[in-house]
Amino acid sequence: MRILLVEDDPALSLGVARALEREGWGVDVLNDGEQAAAHGLIDQFDLAILDLGLPKRDGMEVLRGWRGRGAKLPVLLLTARDELGDRVQGLNAGADDYLVKPFDLPELVARLRALKRRAEGRITETLSLGELTLDLAHRELMHRGERVRLSPRELALTELLMQRAGRLVPKESIVATLSSWESDFSENSVEVYVHRLRKRFADLGVAIKTVRGFGYVMELAEAS
Ligand code: CA
Numbered sequence: 001m002r003i004l005l006v007e008d009d010p011a012l013s014l015g016v017a018r019a020l021e022r023e024g025w026g027v028d029v030l031n032d033g034e035q036a037a038a039h040g041l042i043d044q045f046d047l048a049i050l051d052l053g054l055p056k057r058d059g060m061e062v063l064r065g066w067r068g069r070g071a072k073l074p075v076l077l078l079t080a081r082d083e084l085g086d087r088v089q090g091l092n093a094g095a096d097d098y099l100v101k102p103f104d105l106p107e108l109v110a111r112l113r114a115l116k117r118r119a120e121g122r123i124t125e126t127l128s129l130g131e132l133t134l135d136l137a138h139r140e141l142m143h144r145g146e147r148v149r150l151s152p153r154e155l156a157l158t159e160l161l162m163q164r165a166g167r168l169v170p171k172e173s174i175v176a177t178l179s180s181w182e183s184d185f186s187e188n189s190v191e192v193y194v195h196r197l198r199k200r201f202a203d204l205g206v207a208i209k210t211v212r213g214f215g216y217v218m219e220l221a222e223a224s
Pocket of ligand 1: 007008009051052053054
């Protein structure tokens with residue numbers, strides 16, 4: 001998934017961005033409220049983490065602006081301990097959750113997963129296709145009770161494809177999801193990753209089909 005992080009404390013945004021990237025998520029970082037408010041493509045993100053105390057324009061104003069423009073993505077607010085009133089206001093202004101600083105990174109990650117799950121209308125933290133099961137909370141892909149070992153990016157790609165199993169996943173959305181703050185991911189690298197996954201999944205009963213010029217579809221392999 002692709003996350004927008006708006007936070008003006010450089011050490012904090014670096015730490016958070018690293019933690020999210022370790023989950024295999026793509027992260028874009030902005031560090032003031034004006035940039036965040038002016039961002040024209042908010043809905044291309046799956047989630048936003050928004051600090052309340054931001055330079056130029058505060059987080060609340062940014063959030064109201066986004067919601068006013070019809071942006072539907074889940075938003076998690078970061079607040080300082082003394083901003084209780086702001087938290088309530090924030091929830092009223094359309095935030096979906098908040099976390100008080102200082103917070104633990106694993107808790108942030110768990111909250112983001114829960115927000116994503118709610119947004120997708122899922123009850124459980126697992127995705128399945130045939131005999132493959134992906135445990136999203138523990139980042140484990142299992143096949144008939146055995147773990148299939150993948151790199152974080154391979155797992156992130158598998159997650160994206162399994163979420164939309166049987167449907168087309170456009171190449172651009174794969175690029176956007178797997179790109180990170182520091183390194184851009186190209187369409188060529190998508191092909192490399194898809195190629196690797198195909199090899200890994202060759203005996204596991206699922207196939208990744210290419211829809212030339214558009215993207216990929218993950219589905220059950222036809223019995224041979
Ligand atoms: Ca701040």
